[in-house]
Amino acid sequence: MEIALQVAAAVWGAWIALNLLMVTLAVTILPVQQVHFDGFRARLPTSLPTLLAPAEIAAVVAHEHGHGHHLHTWTNLVLRCLLLTPGPQRRRRQELEADDYAVARGHGAHLASALRKLSSHPDDVSRAERLERM
Ligand SMILES: [Zn+2]
Structure with missing residues (x-):
């Protein structure tokens, strides 16, 4: 039993280390x-200015800051x-x-308008419709 707990703790520790490694890679070297x-x-992504107007990019950044404000990550x-x-x-x-937040x-x-340009996923369309009603 004690061995099983040690193995479980080791696996869990490895899982946590893997998650922290992924965050570190995402923050440092992985392309956006x-x-x-x-x-x-x-x-x-560097392609965003070719897809969106400056005001739409500002709106997207505000949305992302909302994720930061609410500590979602x-x-x-x-x-x-x-x-x-x-x-x-x-x-x-x-x-x-x-x-x-945005x-x-x-x-x-x-x-x-940024959501409508960037995605046709039903969840994003629904969010755009919700935003247009606000
Ligand atoms: Zn988001």
């Missing part, structure tokens, strides 16, 4: 493939380390919280 908040700052990291993968409902709620700073309309 999509817009996200890395826990410290908003990360934008760190909350999700802790959940993953506890083997509690953030589910789709949590992720959706976090997206709406970040949207609301809306409160006057970026709602431009965030909606």
Whole structure:
């Protein structure tokens, strides 16, 4: 039994180390493939200015700062380390919280137009529609 607990603790420790390594790689050397908040700052792909107007980019950055304000990245990291993968409902709620953060700073309309340009995923279309009703 004691061996089983030691193995479980070692595996869990390795899992935590892997998660911290992934965060470190994402913050340091991995190329930015999509817009996200890395826990410290908003990360934008270099192609974004070819896709969005400056006001839309500002809205996207405000949304990402909303993730930072609400500590979504760190909350999700802790959940993953506890083997509690953030589910789709949590992720959706976090997206709406970040949207609301951008809306409160006057970026709602431009965030909606940015979402429509960047994604045709039904969740993003739904978010754009919600933003346009606000
Ligand atoms: Zn987001």
